[in-house]
Amino acid sequence: MTTQPASASRGPVTRKDVARYAGVSTAVVSYVVNGGPKKVAPATEAKVQDAIRVLGYRPNAAARALKLGSSETIGLVVPDNTNPFYSLLAHAVEDAAAELGYALLLTNSAGNLAKERRNIRNLAARQVDGVVLASVVFEPDLVDLESAEIPSVLLSHSDSQAEVTSMGVDLVEGARIAVEHLASHGHKNIGLAMGTTTGDEADGREQGWLKALADAGLPEGPIARSAFTREGGYAAGKRLLASAQRPSAIFASSDLQAVGLLRALHEAGLSVPGDIAVTSFDGSVEAEYSWPPLTTVEQPVREMAEAAVRALVGADRGEPPRHRVFPTRLLVRQSCGCP
Amino acid sequence: MTTQPASASRGPVTRKDVARYAGVSTAVVSYVVNGGPKKVAPATEAKVQDAIRVLGYRPNAAARALKLGSSETIGLVVPDNTNPFYSLLAHAVEDAAAELGYALLLTNSAGNLAKERRNIRNLAARQVDGVVLASVVFEPDLVDLESAEIPSVLLSHSDSQAEVTSMGVDLVEGARIAVEHLASHGHKNIGLAMGTTTGDEADGREQGWLKALADAGLPEGPIARSAFTREGGYAAGKRLLASAQRPSAIFASSDLQAVGLLRALHEAGLSVPGDIAVTSFDGSVEAEYSWPPLTTVEQPVREMAEAAVRALVGADRGEPPRHRVFPTRLLVRQSCGCP
Numbered sequence: 001m002t003t004q005p006a007s008a009s010r011g012p013v014t015r016k017d018v019a020r021y022a023g024v025s026t027a028v029v030s031y032v033v034n035g036g037p038k039k040v041a042p043a044t045e046a047k048v049q050d051a052i053r054v055l056g057y058r059p060n061a062a063a064r065a066l067k068l069g070s071s072e073t074i075g076l077v078v079p080d081n082t083n084p085f086y087s088l089l090a091h092a093v094e095d096a097a098a099e100l101g102y103a104l105l106l107t108n109s110a111g112n113l114a115k116e117r118r119n120i121r122n123l124a125a126r127q128v129d130g131v132v133l134a135s136v137v138f139e140p141d142l143v144d145l146e147s148a149e150i151p152s153v154l155l156s157h158s159d160s161q162a163e164v165t166s167m168g169v170d171l172v173e174g175a176r177i178a179v180e181h182l183a184s185h186g187h188k189n190i191g192l193a194m195g196t197t198t199g200d201e202a203d204g205r206e207q208g209w210l211k212a213l214a215d216a217g218l219p220e221g222p223i224a225r226s227a228f229t230r231e232g233g234y235a236a237g238k239r240l241l242a243s244a245q246r247p248s249a250i251f252a253s254s255d256l257q258a259v260g261l262l263r264a265l266h267e268a269g270l271s272v273p274g275d276i277a278v279t280s281f282d283g284s285v286e287a288e289y290s291w292p293p294l295t296t297v298e299q300p301v302r303e304m305a306e307a308a309v310r311a312l313v314g315a316d317r318g319e320p321p322r323h324r325v326f327p328t329r330l331l332v333r334q335s336c337g338c339p
Numbered sequence: 340m341t342t343q344p345a346s347a348s349r350g351p352v353t354r355k356d357v358a359r360y361a362g363v364s365t366a367v368v369s370y371v372v373n374g375g376p377k378k379v380a381p382a383t384e385a386k387v388q389d390a391i392r393v394l395g396y397r398p399n400a401a402a403r404a405l406k407l408g409s410s411e412t413i414g415l416v417v418p419d420n421t422n423p424f425y426s427l428l429a430h431a432v433e434d435a436a437a438e439l440g441y442a443l444l445l446t447n448s449a450g451n452l453a454k455e456r457r458n459i460r461n462l463a464a465r466q467v468d469g470v471v472l473a474s475v476v477f478e479p480d481l482v483d484l485e486s487a488e489i490p491s492v493l494l495s496h497s498d499s500q501a502e503v504t505s506m507g508v509d510l511v512e513g514a515r516i517a518v519e520h521l522a523s524h525g526h527k528n529i530g531l532a533m534g535t536t537t538g539d540e541a542d543g544r545e546q547g548w549l550k551a552l553a554d555a556g557l558p559e560g561p562i563a564r565s566a567f568t569r570e571g572g573y574a575a576g577k578r579l580l581a582s583a584q585r586p587s588a589i590f591a592s593s594d595l596q597a598v599g600l601l602r603a604l605h606e607a608g609l610s611v612p613g614d615i616a617v618t619s620f621d622g623s624v625e626a627e628y629s630w631p632p633l634t635t636v637e638q639p640v641r642e643m644a645e646a647a648v649r650a651l652v653g654a655d656r657g658e659p660p661r662h663r664v665f666p667t668r669l670l671v672r673q674s675c676g677c678p
Contacts, residue, residue: 033464036457058487072465073444080430082624087426091419091447098446103465105412106445107437108430118375125372126411126442148397230628259628266630285421289569289598291605291630 013057022051034072037101073103074312075123075131077140079111083229083256084284085301086134089155092305093132100314102129109135117141124148130312132305151317153308157204158323165311167304167324171204172211174297174328175251178279179212181295181330182249185277185337191221191247193236193257195228205253205281221247226257233260241268249277255287258294262335266291273337283331293333300326352396361390373411376440412442413651414462414470416479418450422568422595423623424640425473428494431644432471439653441468448474456480463487469651471644490656492647496543497662504650506643506663510543511550513636513667514590517618518551520634520669521588524616524676530560530586532575532596534567544592544620560586565596572596576603588616588675594626597633601674605630612676622670632672639665 015033019026024044031038032048040048051057074097078086094104105128109116116135123131124144133140134155142164145152154166182190192209206223213220224239226232233252237260240250252258258280265272272278272292280287283298304326310316332338354372358365363383370377371387379387390396413436417425433443444467448455455474462470463483472479473494481503484491493505521529531548545562552559563578565571572591576599579589591597597619604611611617611631619626622637643665649655671677 032460034461036461053486056486081420081433082423082426082430084421084423084426087421087423090429090445091421094420094445094447098461103444103446103461105442106429106433107442108433121371122373122375122437122442147392147395230624234628262630263628263632285569286625289573289602291601293602 013055018051018057022047071127073128075105075128077133084286085282088301092302096306096309132308165321169299169326169328172208175205175208176212178297179209179251183216187249189221189247191240191250192223193252194225195253196225228254230256230260233257234264237261237264252280255280255282255284277337278335292335295333295336297328352394357390357396361386410466412467414444414467416472423625424621427640431641435645435648471647504660508638508667511547514544514547515551517636518548518590522555526588528560528586530579530589531562532591533564534592535564567593569595569599572599573603576600591619594619594621594623616676617674631674634672634675636667637670
């Protein structure tokens with residue numbers, strides 16, 4: 001008689017051993033070990049955990065990946081995960097991936113093309129099952145993913161890379177409703193705090209601003225271009241306040257810029273919306289807790305993240321590449337002048 | 340003569356083939372493929388990339404992991420990566436890990452113990468090389484990591500799990516200087532907006548608030564307990580304003596709570612710091628761009644993240660477990676009453 005588990009004498013403990021000991025299927029052992037994709041009843045999970053402990057089972061992820069030809073991971077490439085828009089995206093992608101049994105590899109590119117290329121190459125080398133790319137200032141270089149046959153989804157606002165699935169919102173229409181809303185409050189001089197991109201054509205938000213002004217029969221207000229950051233918005237705000245024709249309302253092309261813009265307005269002793277009204281773009285939670293709370297165009301980040309994961313490793317896997325446009329909506333709060 | 344690459348007739352292309360074709364060492368090929376750990380000159384990198392393309396080389400991460408016994412990944416467990424404190428932590432851990440050639444697996448636990456256990460088990464099953472755990476409300480259950488012999492580092496404020504390396508700031512001292520600063524502005528009734536934890540003993544921030552009041556010979560001000568969130572701070576602010584002895588200054592135990600508190604104060608038509616002064620804790624960028632900008636106690640997140648990665652997979656790997664205390668400093672802005 002021995003007190004050693006039976007497995008001690010016959011090599012490594014397998015998933016089958018655990019399943020037999022716990023009286024469950026090997027699939028159930030997988031779900032417990034991998035935390036999904038299916039849920040396991042607490043009592044069953046306890047039995048499996050007990051079997052794992054008693055038998056000393058140690059799953060081998062590398063062997064499993066080699067066998068499956070899958071690392072069961074999704075890569076995410078963002079400029080900066082501390083930007084609330086991208087932190088929400090990362091959270092939503094992580095949730096949607098976990099639901100399907102995939103883990104999330106997070107990479108930050110700092111808006112730096114060389115760093116983004118390195119991150120993409122690194123994800124390709126790690127044989128992730130798919131990559132979600134959110135590049136704020138340029139179109140990502142997908143050659144490393146393509147040569148490794150790794151599917152990717154772009155978060156972008158046009159289908160300029162037609163051979164890749166992409167998703168985004170209609171920037172022109174989103175900006176148009178935010179500016180139209182300012183015009184509906186009676187503003188005649190509506191400025192623009194615009195984030196800078198390296199693309200050839202004008203950003204859709206700038207086009208939407210122009211469109212709303214034209215539709216309302218208003219002249220073009222002043223523009224200040226700056227980075228898509230709090231600091232950028234602060235600088236843009238100072239410049240707009242110094243412009244010859246100071247606007248009575250400003251549309252900021254991102255919430256972060258609006259937060260910086262608000263600081264510039266507060267420092268100048270101006271009241272918002274009394275002296276200058278503001279609307280912005282993104283719909284991040286920081287915009288809800290700024291002072292005053294920002295009226296902003298919400299991008300459905302969670303829906304886009306879920307669709308991206310579905311396209312990479314879920315139900316929509318293998319569908320032909322296409323560009324999907326998601327609806328925006330105006331979240332009306334107080335910065336616009338609404339009560 | 341054939342135009343096929345030479346490798347077509349002799350099975351899979353290896354790293355050695357790429358190195359020979361590019362005229363570099365296999366180590367250099369590794370650096371290019373993995374994006375590190377050492378930097379490669381752009382011209383050399385181009386040669387290697389060229390060789391990879393021409394030969395059709397595809398590195399096999401799973402085979403490599405099996406051989407190395409390492410997945411070259413670090414896991415991060417946070418309650419919610421959209422909280423600016425944790426998003427900064429995730430960014431800093433990603434940077435420090437990438438520097439050493441490791442990628443970051445991000446998991447959110449939503450302050451939910453069952454979800455945190457699943458995430459930890461999942462990371463263990465994926466054979467990460469180490470895990471950084473930041474649990475806001477409870478001590479994490481490390482049994483799955485320990486049984487897989489995966490090292491972990493806790494971000495916490497005491498060494499209550501003595502067998503694990505942990506790092507954090509001295510909460511008592513940090514809070515003490517934030518409250519002492521309010522007292523130095525002449526405030527006699529200083530309230531506390533305190534985040535709720537499930538620990539047995541009072542949070543260090545509450546102790547630091549009490550200590551500063553005792554040192555200054557002041558009575559205990561009112562306390563409102565709520566979640567460590569913007570919403571929590573907003574609710575706490577409303578309760579403090581309704582208290583029988585409304586405080587003239589409030590210390591908030593996190594920046595997010597302070598952001599919510601500011602909203603409650605603004606909505607009540609109060610000026611900050613004129614009517615009520617505020618200081619808070621964390622030092623996140625959101626505190627810099629609130630209105631007014633928050634005077635806050637900065638936690639050195641980046642330094643802690645770098646030390647955590649060093650302890651897991653860097654120079655400090657294998658050192659005996661210990662608790663490391665990092666210094667805090669008061670970032671003086673305007674919410675306290677300083678000019």
